[in-house]
Amino acid sequence: MLKRRDFLRATLVTAGALVVPACGRDPEIINPLDAEPERELTDGSAYFPQSIASGDPRPGSVVLWARVQDGEEDLDLEVEVATDAGFTQRVALDAGQAKVKALARHDHCVKVKVRGLSAGAVYYYRFVYVKGDTGYVSRVGRTKTAPAEEADVKVRFAYVSCQDYIGRFYNPYLALAREELDFFVHLGDYIYETTGDPSFQNTDGRRVVFTDAAGAIALGEGDTAFHAARSLSNYRELYRTYRSDASLQKVHESFPMIATWDDHEFSNDAFGATATYFDDRKDETDVERRKAASQAWFEYQPVDYGDDVEQDPGASLPDNFRIYRDFVFGQHVHLVMTDLRSYRPDHLIPEGAFPGTVVLDHGKLGAELGDVPELAMPYVNDIETYADGIYASALKGAAEAAGYDAAEVTGKISVLAINQIVAGVNEGLPGDMQIPLIDAAESNFFDRGIAYVDLGKFSAHGAIGARYLTIKDTFDIYAAIRYKETQGASEDMMGAEQESWFLDTMEGSKATWKVWGNELCLLPLAVDLGPYSVPEQFKRRFIMNADTWDGFPSKRNELLERLAEVGGVVAITGDIHAFYAGTAGVSGDPSKKIVEFVGGAVSSASFREMLLSQLAGDPVLSAVPGATLLAAGIDGLLTSTATKVNPHLAHANSYAHGYVVIEASGEELVADMRSIDAAEALTDHAENGDALEVGSERFRTLRGESEIYRDVRGAWKRWDPATQKWI
Numbered sequence: 001m002l003k004r005r006d007f008l009r010a011t012l013v014t015a016g017a018l019v020v021p022a023c024g025r026d027p028e029i030i031n032p033l034d035a036e037p038e039r040e041l042t043d044g045s046a047y048f049p050q051s052i053a054s055g056d057p058r059p060g061s062v063v064l065w066a067r068v069q070d071g072e073e074d075l076d077l078e079v080e081v082a083t084d085a086g087f088t089q090r091v092a093l094d095a096g097q098a099k100v101k102a103l104a105r106h107d108h109c110v111k112v113k114v115r116g117l118s119a120g121a122v123y124y125y126r127f128v129y130v131k132g133d134t135g136y137v138s139r140v141g142r143t144k145t146a147p148a149e150e151a152d153v154k155v156r157f158a159y160v161s162c163q164d165y166i167g168r169f170y171n172p173y174l175a176l177a178r179e180e181l182d183f184f185v186h187l188g189d190y191i192y193e194t195t196g197d198p199s200f201q202n203t204d205g206r207r208v209v210f211t212d213a214a215g216a217i218a219l220g221e222g223d224t225a226f227h228a229a230r231s232l233s234n235y236r237e238l239y240r241t242y243r244s245d246a247s248l249q250k251v252h253e254s255f256p257m258i259a260t261w262d263d264h265e266f267s268n269d270a271f272g273a274t275a276t277y278f279d280d281r282k283d284e285t286d287v288e289r290r291k292a293a294s295q296a297w298f299e300y301q302p303v304d305y306g307d308d309v310e311q312d313p314g315a316s317l318p319d320n321f322r323i324y325r326d327f328v329f330g331q332h333v334h335l336v337m338t339d340l341r342s343y344r345p346d347h348l349i350p351e352g353a354f355p356g357t358v359v360l361d362h363g364k365l366g367a368e369l370g371d372v373p374e375l376a377m378p379y380v381n382d383i384e385t386y387a388d389g390i391y392a393s394a395l396k397g398a399a400e401a402a403g404y405d406a407a408e409v410t411g412k413i414s415v416l417a418i419n420q421i422v423a424g425v426n427e428g429l430p431g432d433m434q435i436p437l438i439d440a441a442e443s444n445f446f447d448r449g450i451a452y453v454d455l456g457k458f459s460a461h462g463a464i465g466a467r468y469l470t471i472k473d474t475f476d477i478y479a480a481i482r483y484k485e486t487q488g489a490s491e492d493m494m495g496a497e498q499e500s501w502f503l504d505t506m507e508g509s510k511a512t513w514k515v516w517g518n519e520l521c522l523l524p525l526a527v528d529l530g531p532y533s534v535p536e537q538f539k540r541r542f543i544m545n546a547d548t549w550d551g552f553p554s555k556r557n558e559l560l561e562r563l564a565e566v567g568g569v570v571a572i573t574g575d576i577h578a579f580y581a582g583t584a585g586v587s588g589d590p591s592k593k594i595v596e597f598v599g600g601a602v603s604s605a606s607f608r609e610m611l612l613s614q615l616a617g618d619p620v621l622s623a624v625p626g627a628t629l630l631a632a633g634i635d636g637l638l639t640s641t642a643t644k645v646n647p648h649l650a651h652a653n654s655y656a657h658g659y660v661v662i663e664a665s666g667e668e669l670v671a672d673m674r675s676i677d678a679a680e681a682l683t684d685h686a687e688n689g690d691a692l693e694v695g696s697e698r699f700r701t702l703r704g705e706s707e708i709y710r711d712v713r714g715a716w717k718r719w720d721p722a723t724q725k726w727i
């Protein structure tokens with residue numbers, strides 16, 4: 001083992017003149033060869049199994065993170081920051097920053113916010129675990145502060161999302177670590193809370209097994225049983241495991257991260273403290289679980305904790321804990337990070353809704369829309385008395401068997417739902433006991449309205465027709481009326497406080513580009529099955545995912561009106577496991593729009609894979625002939641020039657992993673979509689990362705416009721929504 005002095009000499013790369021950046025308050029540089037006590041130093045990376053990380057860079061500060069592992073006691077750490085990788089030019093730190101305690105009660109995670117740094121400068125940092133006379137040194141991390149607000153500099157960063165670890169590998173990070181970046185943004189799903197959900201996770205490969213199995217939620221049955229994190233121990237174990245990945249560590253050691261969370265940092269398709277595993281079979285609100293998830297996130301992520309808390313990340317989780325925040329990178333980039341999970345309401349269509357229940361009747365539609373729209377469907381006015389109650393008793397029995405509350409079979413019930421249920425009941429009845437279906441000619445005289453089945457809810461207690469694959473035209477009417485009735489509460493995605501902060505920040509920004517770090521796809525994504533040979537009931541326009549902004553269309557419209565006015569707003573987005581480029585516009589006035597670039601998942605099952613498994617898992621949709629073939633060709637459906645259902649969608653790749661690199665200057669913002677075939681995620685390419693094929697598709701938008709251009713063999717072509725062509 002070397003003495004510290006010798007160690008520093010041994011790692012000394014150059015003792016040349018210190019390069020001090022021109023702007024910002026210069027940090028005090030000390031010469032470590034004169035200042036340090038004698039201590040034995042040795043490689044201690046084994047004590048830092050999650051390595052180190054940095055995050056939340058600002059012009060004068062950055063947050064450094066480490067976790068040290070050595071028994072149950074609180075442990076002593078020292079922090080070293082230098083302007084060179086050899087640590088010959090060290091930054092003088094305050095005593096409170098230079099020596100910190102890794103507290104057992106925070107899983108020995110430590111965060112240090114280093115202040116007084118120069119703007120736009122690269123720093124190197126490492127942690128020393130002090131044990132007796134020996135200092136065990138972590139790996140060296142490289143980080144970079146933000147440029148000064150007035151600096152006229154190009155900003156280059158990457159963004160990522162969705163890094164499922166179960167059976168999958170982080171190959172895109174091999175490529176990302178080689179990029180030249182100022183920082184990277186994580187848009188959520190940094191962890192997945194389940195240990196092997198067979199509906200989307202690959203349970204053959206690497207996995208997580210919770211030590212505290214009793215503290216977790218048991219899901220699935222038999223061969224496909226798995227757990228979802230519930231206790232603090234469960235969530236911490238996920239971060240420990242995910243962060244043990246060498247490719248992910250390499251990225252953290254190379255760049256500071258700015259992170260927000262999406263649902264899986266807590267629970268799939270969550271809202272507030274409520275999970276959705278049981279699709280309304282029970283109340284899944286669990287405040288303690290939400291707190292555990294938030295605390296582990298906060299302990300393990302190098303996010304800023306405000307100025308009032310030092311070196312005690314868990315203690316900084318007050319009840320009003322908030323993660324939405326913004327960052328300025330010189331004159332051209334203002335990054336505004338939102339939290340679209342903590343404050344939002346439940347999805348508009350309950351997973352447990354009885355398909356036959358009429359939600360907008362004849363009178364309501366007439367009053368709200370002036371007329372009953374063509375797409376409204378006939379319903380029976382009082383199921384209890386209609387046809388002497390024969391349908392009521394058949395429906396109640398079938399509803400109960402399907403897991404509904406029979407009490408829901410009351411009042412106005414959709415004829416379509418009645419006939420579907422009765423057809424099912426008839427299958428089990430002898431010929432002479434068959435219940436006649438309600439005749440179409442007869443029901444033409446009935447009142448018409450919109451029932452859950454008309455919104456796409458075809459079966460009991462499931463996500464399809466509630467959170468996924470809802471029928472767009474009826475859903476948009478329903479959402480708009482609910483929005484009005486609830487004074488906006490039904491779609492209050494951000495919560496009032498965040499929303500006013502968000503709009504104030506966007507509207508007050510002086511930066512060329514206001515980049516919205518947005519978790520959920522803004523671009524409307526619908527498919528129109530009208531022209532395809534599917535049963536009549538499916539010849540509709542479907543929203544792919546109502547857990548995203550498509551499920552909150554009125555609020556989206558309202559925000560887009562304001563953001564289009566601001567100008568220079570670009571949304572960068574994850575969540576959906578696909579690469580999309582396009583413009584999100586105000587419905588009815590598509591000239592009011594903003595540009596959005598959606599980046600693919602790092603490793604999670606691609607959007608196309610997810611769609612195929614959703615179909616396979618749904619009792620009704622899996623039986624629709626041709627459904628699988630249609631889903632496999634999802635990009636063709638999304639960008640179809642025949643149906644023109646998404647003319648704003650300029651690019652779609654629903655079967656790739658990767659990340660996006662953004663380069664923003666005073667004139668343009670370029671997005672380079674770096675993609676890897678989704679099938680590669682099942683192979684660990686760490687040993688041959690250089691051989692990995694990484695695609696590049698470049699898009700840009702120009703100052704003063706909200707148009708999208710694509711690099712077509714060296715020439716920039718503009719997307720023309722009217723012809724759906726690059727011209």
Ligand SMILES: [Fe+2]
Binds near residue numbers: 162163189264576577
């Ligand atoms: Fe995800």
